[in-house]
Amino acid sequence: MTRGKAAIPLDLPRPPGLSSRGGASKQDRIADALREAILQGRLAAGGALPSTRTLAERWRVARGTVEVAFERLVAEGYLSRVRGSGTRVSAVVPEAYLMAPAADAHSEAAVAVDIAPASADPARLRRSPDAARDASPTGTRIGQPFVARLADPALLPAATWKRHLAQALAGLKPAELGAAVPGGDARLRARIAAWLGEYRGIACRAEDVFITAGIRHSLDLVMRAIEVRGRRVAIEDPGYPMTERLAALNGAAVAQVPVDPQGLVVERLAALPGIVAACVTPAHQSPLGVTMSVSRRLELLDWARREQAWIVEDDYDGEFSYQAAPLPALKALDRHDRAIYCGSFNKTLFAGLRLGYVVAPAALRAPLEALLAALGRPVGVIEQRALAGLIGNGDFARHLRASRQAYQQRRDAVLERLAAGAAGRYAISGEQAGFHFMLWLDSGSDEAAFVAAAAAAGIALQPLGMFCREARLPPAVLVGYTALTLAQARHAGRALAKVLAGFAQGKA
Template structure:
């Protein structure tokens, strides 16, 4: 295959209907897997959407959506006049690992007895619903208490004596079945119920992994800027933190020399916390390659992947983890409400068994009633209906903030990271003083979080993390007008992002 010429992609078969629900998903998988398996190489030119539409019998508009998604994820690059080319660089060791048919994920050596009757917000944040612009907080008004209570009541009415006193340590089987089904259908992860562990949330899962993997003096690679609460978890485990900078493609391991002694890397690839960057396909594969070569682990924190406003939620890093190096952590605390305290963890089998043994030792703290109620909620149409409703409402709130700022303070800021999640980044101009702006905002009822609080070694320009999800539409409008008025007030110049987050 010669570089720069149209490839034989038009000969690629579409996956069978059973492997993907829609033609759009099948076309996406056909091109993505061809890249990951080395059939298409970096700089190879793809056929046009018109040619592929004729070959596969798919509407051209559908293929345009597929190509846009592949570009968003970093697999291809589209340029007017020169077509679409493969941009992802696939490490040789990854290609060797995926040569032939990718084996299914093996089951951990744990009990799989079926039972009968088959993240982030702090206590302070939970009291701040409706306060602009608190970040990373779900809107509890979007889930009807009566609907949630009805599922809890039905689940408890059918509970058996066995479930009341002897639920498996891994979590209620019925909930693990629903989580595994959700991950297969919506996150692209090939898993079964026996692979899932139920936790109190993402940070709880990360703490379990840290206790099993790390010993004093071990190195952990974390994102910079990143999520300080998780960084503290690793530090309390005795680890030495290595701060990898974030650029437009995500985490950059090449900026950190001497990574051979690093035991663990923690990443937020779908919507980097806090910058909102999507980790490119090349960086994802480089990260997997690094973990394989150095016998290291990767923790994937998938904290808000349900809420992507430009396309379907992006596939998880775990979905291409042919080398079994990724520990996947997710939570319902942002998908539903923050005080639910229910999450899940998916680890490669050897590590799964270590985590489960520790879980047995420290004791469980996830109540069976909440687990059975959530399983009933997920089994019904209510769960996906809620996600659709929440996604639409959060997008509306985001648009209100963006449109209002654009109307009332044009040219006074720059926005990034707005394509997904509960927050966006507002970059200040050189004329504005960040500290004075935050102080003035507090006086009019706005809580602004400076990006510098998430920085450690990286130097960034002054910026604010604006959360919008936990507001009403009226609050979002009013708060954005207040912020626009503050942005319009000229301020003296100030230094950039602090070198130490404190």
């Protein structure tokens, strides 16, 4: 008996389809089989797996094929590898989840970043009553460093969008131009559902998708649909200020829940009575940039099942991952239909598009349709049909690939110039994905003074304090890089490094 087999209490069966031609790759089939074994409890947390060599021999595949599958599951947070200890299951699956019916579900990675660098002072408490107003991108402009949350509209060729608009107008019949379907254009809803299934791991149908004007509109509709008035809504702290504002405008009492390196702290959420919904940004937490771990996602879904509460998933920056392929959404793991998924094309295409969507659980489809019928259709049918064409012919996927490459180059340009000009004077987190990263200042630094010094150099920064309510976090600022050209990113990176170096010297 080999060493690998001797260490394993479970003889894993050969995944189906490994001998088939076409369809999913062998590494995909192996990864899917192991993932499902973990989610069904056949591989328990902490349990050891056979070596890749042993499994390759048993399953009659190349060792490299098994290695690729293992690495994917490590990246997703299901497995962990320690030199000398082999590969073990790292995802913790709640007992109730093990009893749920099987579903085609994947999960996203836990990105190991420190929210509070060791050199920073966690004792400061920052509050800003005007944070919801201050954190809005209103008044910012493309090319202004370092505005966060703005896409570069120049990355979508104008000729491409014009062509799809023209084709949409030419193809629409008079009856379609005069129609007002509350949920949105049927063709676009179907294209979004297919896209989400392929790229975000969400199994949904066209009738589950409701077209909106963007994330804020989606959040407002969801708050109304789940009837939050007079009830409690939990939000991340720090978090997206408009979520808190929209909950309050809809008459909800807002409860703050802290965030740690694995995402929203579900243990703290579970201690709060009477929560009707928890609003989260699991892909790239706003603003800290951490990615919610597999274990934490399953724990959150289990909480929602127990409490019959809702999870409102804002897929913030979900399409933009720079260390691996974009990872599936939390909704992809939802086996009890408690997650409400909100997405937007305003960041993947351009801010002026004003087009987003909600993927609603079955229980909320009728309320959302009634709301949209009463409030009016938010997006014109021509734009909707043009976007359906953009998705349908592959132009949208090509645009996302080009955008990821461009944004990664801009991020790298800023990081390289910070390292060259201000090494040892800062820490970075959240850079693995999204439109911004966190720049953590030295312990005891004054955020407001640093932001003012940057503004004097022509740099716009948002202090972390404006996103905090009860959270005690070290001093930091958000650095957005996507709305800059590569040349602007290089120039602004040098300027920011100069501000950092000068600010540190001024403190000394």
